Amino acid sequence: MSRKYIVGGNWKCNPATMKEANSLLKEWKKSPPLVDPSKVDVVICPPALWMSSLGESIEGLGMKTCAQNVGKNDAGAFTGEWTAANLQDLGITWTLVGHSERRTKYGEKDEDCAEKVAKCQEAGLGVILCIGETLDEREGGKTDEVNKRQLAAVLPKVKDWSKIVIAYEPVWAIGTGKVATPDQAEETQAAIRNYIKGAVSADVADKLQIQYGGSVTPDNCAELITKPNIDGFLVGGASLKPTFMDIVSTVGPSKMVDMWPKFEEKMKKEGCNETAIAAFKYNYGVLVSGADVMIPESKLDPVDKLPEYEKLTEKPDPRLLKKTLILKLNGGLGTGMGLDRAKSLLTVTEGNTFLDLIAQQVASMKKDFNTDLKFMLMNSFSTSKDTLEALSKYSDLGTGSDLEFVQNKAPKVTASDMSPADWSAETAHEWCPPGHGDLYPAMLGSGTLEKLLKKGYRYMFVSNSDNLGATMDLKILTHFVHSGAPFMMEVAERTDADKKGGHLAVDKASGGLLLRESAQCPDEDEKEFQNVAKYKFFNTNNLWVDLVALKREFRRNDGALPLPVMKNSKTVDPRDKASTKVLQLETAMGAAIQCFQGASALVIPRSRFAPVKTTNDLLALRSDAYKLTEDFRIVLAPEREGVPPDVKLDGMYKFTDAMEKLIPNGPPSLINCKKLVVEGPVTFAKGVVFKGTVTVKNGTGSEKELAAGVYEDKTVEL
Numbered sequence: 001m002s003r004k005y006i007v008g009g010n011w012k013c014n015p016a017t018m019k020e021a022n023s024l025l026k027e028w029k030k031s032p033p034l035v036d037p038s039k040v041d042v043v044i045c046p047p048a049l050w051m052s053s054l055g056e057s058i059e060g061l062g063m064k065t066c067a068q069n070v071g072k073n074d075a076g077a078f079t080g081e082w083t084a085a086n087l088q089d090l091g092i093t094w095t096l097v098g099h100s101e102r103r104t105k106y107g108e109k110d111e112d113c114a115e116k117v118a119k120c121q122e123a124g125l126g127v128i129l130c131i132g133e134t135l136d137e138r139e140g141g142k143t144d145e146v147n148k149r150q151l152a153a154v155l156p157k158v159k160d161w162s163k164i165v166i167a168y169e170p171v172w173a174i175g176t177g178k179v180a181t182p183d184q185a186e187e188t189q190a191a192i193r194n195y196i197k198g199a200v201s202a203d204v205a206d207k208l209q210i211q212y213g214g215s216v217t218p219d220n221c222a223e224l225i226t227k228p229n230i231d232g233f234l235v236g237g238a239s240l241k242p243t244f245m246d247i248v249s250t251v252g253p254s255k256m257v258d259m260w261p262k263f264e265e266k267m268k269k270e271g272c273n274e275t276a277i278a279a280f281k282y283n284y285g286v287l288v289s290g291a292d293v294m295i296p297e298s299k300l301d302p303v304d305k306l307p308e309y310e311k312l313t314e315k316p317d318p319r320l321l322k323k324t325l326i327l328k329l330n331g332g333l334g335t336g337m338g339l340d341r342a343k344s345l346l347t348v349t350e351g352n353t354f355l356d357l358i359a360q361q362v363a364s365m366k367k368d369f370n371t372d373l374k375f376m377l378m379n380s381f382s383t384s385k386d387t388l389e390a391l392s393k394y395s396d397l398g399t400g401s402d403l404e405f406v407q408n409k410a411p412k413v414t415a416s417d418m419s420p421a422d423w424s425a426e427t428a429h430e431w432c433p434p435g436h437g438d439l440y441p442a443m444l445g446s447g448t449l450e451k452l453l454k455k456g457y458r459y460m461f462v463s464n465s466d467n468l469g470a471t472m473d474l475k476i477l478t479h480f481v482h483s484g485a486p487f488m489m490e491v492a493e494r495t496d497a498d499k500k501g502g503h504l505a506v507d508k509a510s511g512g513l514l515l516r517e518s519a520q521c522p523d524e525d526e527k528e529f530q531n532v533a534k535y536k537f538f539n540t541n542n543l544w545v546d547l548v549a550l551k552r553e554f555r556r557n558d559g560a561l562p563l564p565v566m567k568n569s570k571t572v573d574p575r576d577k578a579s580t581k582v583l584q585l586e587t588a589m590g591a592a593i594q595c596f597q598g599a600s601a602l603v604i605p606r607s608r609f610a611p612v613k614t615t616n617d618l619l620a621l622r623s624d625a626y627k628l629t630e631d632f633r634i635v636l637a638p639e640r641e642g643v644p645p646d647v648k649l650d651g652m653y654k655f656t657d658a659m660e661k662l663i664p665n666g667p668p669s670l671i672n673c674k675k676l677v678v679e680g681p682v683t684f685a686k687g688v689v690f691k692g693t694v695t696v697k698n699g700t701g702s703e704k705e706l707a708a709g710v711y712e713d714k715t716v717e718l
């Protein structure tokens with residue numbers, strides 16, 4: 001029969017302070033074990049004084065609090081004791097009885113244990129009964145005899161065997177670092193079960209959970225747990241560390257074995273291709289392994305020097321254009337800005353959407369370089385139709401699979417049990433886009449990579465469709481090809497405004513480049529993460545990829561690039577916050593820098609980086625702080641010297657239609673504005689000019705107009 005596993009953490013008289021205990025629980029919370037709670041119980045035995053105050057945090061982790069000891073008495077004159085009923089009263093449903101330290105250091109006898117078990121049975125309390133032999137006893141061949149004696153004393157008191165767990169803890173293995181071998185533990189525990197079978201019944205013996213305890217660590221638990229008579233562990237020293245969760249995860253039946261077939265079947269049924277399935281399998285495997293996704297400071301070195309765009313000396317080689325694909329990522333919806341369509345359909349300048357400008361950029365590049373240019377989009381299942389329709393007027397861009405490939409979709413994962421999310425009310429909600437790191441598997445799985453290579457394309461320039469500064473630059477292309485790097489990232493210098501975003505760093509172990517995003521930074525390293533003088537560069541998501549190297553990496557990694565996996569907690573129906581909690585697994589395309597040996601980076605001027613993430617960005621972009629160049633790029637006006645205006649609109653302007661109401665007469669002048677803050681319902685008259693730092697406030701609640709004029713370094717109250 002299959003018994004439920006049970007893992008206990010016996011903290012003994014540790015740690016020294018409750019503060020430390022709380023921070024350990026916090027650590028556990030950060031990377032909880034991803035095991036099925038219906039298959040593994042976890043109990044934690046803190047010092048008695050803290051049981052009540054820590055109980056909530058322990059239970060918040062899906063674990064139970066367990067006492068380390070209990071009195072053999074009822075309520076009364078028993079100074080220093082507590083009763084089984086006291087524990088029940090506090091909501092504590094488990095206790096250890098007969099731990100070897102109680103037996104040897106406090107003189108507890110088999111008979112005391114028996115009385116304690118009797119009281120616990122009366123109170124309906126679960127007991128983990130600890131038994132085990134000393135070294136002398138083992139060496140004297142008395143192991144089974146000792147265990148039987150300790151058990152025999154207690155057996156007559158047990159009426160309800162569902163409330164008893166046995167912890168076999170050989171005294172010589174406790175706190176000594178000398179763990180029993182898996183065979184030793186298995187042999188002894190099989191003998192214990194056999195004894196119970198004879199003394200009680202086969203049914204009770206079969207159902208009885210028997211833990212092993214004594215120097216269990218994350219390193220030695222995996223082999224022990226393969227033994228049929230080991231149903232979990234009672235862990236001492238190793239339960240005082242964050243890595244106790246690794247022991248729990250190891251004991252938990254692998255979700256990969258349990259759940260993966262369900263995901264695979266669902267994806268196949270949906271028509272997902274093999275590459276998409278392999279990519280999701282990799283991501284899901286990372287999720288359920290409970291792997292530590294953090295990148296601590298100790299593993300990194302800063303990047304000191306990088307080649308700079310302005311200093312590139314290579315002579316631009318126009319012949320390379322024929323071998324190069326320009327790819328725009330266009331999978332994003334403008335939900336954050338109140339749109340339910342592709343974000344690139346947003347109007348940027350009079351009458352021109354992002355897509356219009358991109359199409360015109362491509363046309364202009366073809367003219368400038370006097371050559372045909374291969375252009376493609378990666379759409380998502382929600383942007384493809386609208387985008388192709390909008391671009392149909394630009395016939396020379398290409399059509400169909402010549403113009404686009406579509407990003408994969410990934411199943412959402414139910415947060416509580418890691419199963420595929422199920423939402424029959426709207427099955428579309430069971431799927432999500434897997435982040436732009438899906439670029440690589442989507443290219444491979446759609447056949448696009450193979451097709452491009454066959455046609456002689458070797459290089460790819462990728463950028464986001466909301467970054468209108470990212471155009472084909474022959475100088476950069478030539479530098480990339482001449483450098484021989486398989487992958488190159490355009491980075492920009494971090495300013496204070498960028499300190500919360502990710503940064504480029506050197507991985508000490510490999511010497512290669514990697515990106516650290518804020519979700520990958522442990523709390524204690526946050527200060528260094530935000531240190532823009534130390535970590536000077538951020539990823540602009542303008543990337544250059546050698547397609548031959550990409551294909552090689554896929555082959556080396558069994559068809560799935562090992563990108564860092566980010567898990568986003570959401571609800572299955574994004575608009576219904578009460579619906580099932582799910583995890584969406586995503587990867588980021590820039591993170592691939594760590595997958596390519598010899599990948600490089602280039603520092604570019606900010607003019608190649610003008611993304612629109614919010615209506616703040618959009619307002620700035622529409623103003624005279626930016627210029628539309630002849631080749632349809634939107635770049636910061638030279639007067640700005642590379643620094644965009646810092647616009648902070650009230651939350652009420654989050655959506656584009658609300659922002660339009662702020663500027664019914666067109667955008668204000670921001671060319672000399674450092675920072676603009678708008679609070680409350682305002683409309684700008686025609687001819688408003690902001691200079692320096694200006695705040696416009698309307699606290700009245702009813703809309704007010706800001707009259708034409710120059711506002712410089714002041715707060716205007718309307």
Ligand SMILES: O=C(CO)COP(=O)(O)O
Pocket residue numbers: 010099169173174175176177213214215216234235236237238
């Ligand atoms: O006594 C134990 C658990 O109750 C085992 O302690 P260690 O895991 O530190 O050896």
